[in-house]
Amino acid sequence: DAMVIQNPRYQVTQFGKPVTLSCxxxxxxxxxxxxxxxxxxxxxxxxxxxxxDFNNEADTPDNFQSRxxxxxxxxxxxxxxxxxxxAMYLCATSRDSRGRKDEQFFGPGxxxxxx
Amino acid sequence: xxxxxxxxxPVTLSEEAFLTINCTYTATGYPSLFWYVQYPGEGLxxxxxxxxxxDKGSNKGFEATYRKETTSxxxxxxxxxxxxxxxxxxxxxxxxxxxxxxxGKGTLLTVNP
Numbered sequence: 684d685a686m687v688i689q690n691p692r693y694q695v696t697q698f699g700k701p702v703t704l705s706c707x708x709x710x711x712x713x714x715x716x717x718x719x720x721x722x723x724x725x726x727x728x729x730x731x732x733x734x735x736d737f738n739n740e741a742d743t744p745d746n747f748q749s750r751x752x753x754x755x756x757x758x759x760x761x762x763x764x765x766x767x768x769x770a771m772y773l774c775a776t777s778r779d780s781r782g783r784k785d786e787q788f789f790g791p792g793x794x795x796x797x798x
Numbered sequence: 799x800x801x802x803x804x805x806x807x808p809v810t811l812s813e814e815a816f817l818t819i820n821c822t823y824t825a826t827g828y829p830s831l832f833w834y835v836q837y838p839g840e841g842l843x844x845x846x847x848x849x850x851x852x853d854k855g856s857n858k859g860f861e862a863t864y865r866k867e868t869t870s871x872x873x874x875x876x877x878x879x880x881x882x883x884x885x886x887x888x889x890x891x892x893x894x895x896x897x898x899x900x901x902g903k904g905t906l907l908t909v910n911p
Contacts, residue, residue: 687841689841714897716897723904724903724904725887725901725902725903725904726842726887726899726901728898728899731897733897738897773841773842775842777897786832786844786847787844787899788844789834789841789842789843790841791840791841792840792841794839
C-alpha cells in the first residue's frame with residue numbers, strides 16, 4: 684500500500700544534542716510537510732517542500748532545519764533541542780498544491796522526548 | 799487570515815448516541831474543508847472532505863455539509879461506537895496558501911459502552 688512512513692516512532696534525545704527525524708513516502712507526491720504537535724494542541728506547520736523548493740513558515744525557529752534529498756525522503760533536523768521541543772512531529776504529503784486543494788496524507792508521527 | 803473554530807471538548811457520549819461537533823471558519827476565497835481524526839498515539843487520518851459549497855462529505859457513517867451561508871462544516875454521526883473515540887480536527891485550505899492546512903484546536907470524543 685502507498686503510504687507515508689516515519690522513523691523512528693519514538694525518539695529520545697538529550698538537551699542540546701542534535702537529532703534527525705526521517706520521513707519517506709511511496710505516494711510519489713510533490714509536496715512534503717513537517718508539522719509539530721504539542722500535547723492537546725493542533726498541528727503547527729513548520730515548513731514544506733514543493734519538489735525541491737523549500738518554504739519556511741515565518742515563525743519556525745532557526746533551530747529547525749529540513750532536507751529533501753529526493754522525492755521520497757524528507758528529514759527534520761533539530762540542531763539543539765530544548766525541553767520545549769518535546770512534541771509529536773508529523774510528516775505529511777500531498778500530490779500538487781498549486782491551484783489545487785489536494786488533501787494531505789499524514790504519517791504516524793515521531794514522538795520526541797528531550798531529557 | 800484563515801481561521802477555524804470548533805467546539806471545545808471533551809465530549810463524552812454513550813454508545814449509539816448521536817454526535818455533532820460544530821465547526822465554523824473564516825477564509826479568503828473558496829476554501830476546501832476537511833475533518834481529520836487522530837486516534838491515541840497515532841498520526842492524523844483524513845475522515846472526510848468537501849471542496850465546494852453544498853457538498854457533503856461522508857465516510858464511516860460520519861457526514862459534514864459545506865455551508866457557505868453560515869460558514870460551517872459540522873461533523874455528525876447518527877450512532878457512535880466505542881471505536882470512534884479519538885480527537886477530531888476541522889481544517890481548511892484556501893486562497894494563496896493552498897498548501898497550508900489551518901486547523902481548529904481539536905475536539906476529544908470519548909464513547910463509553
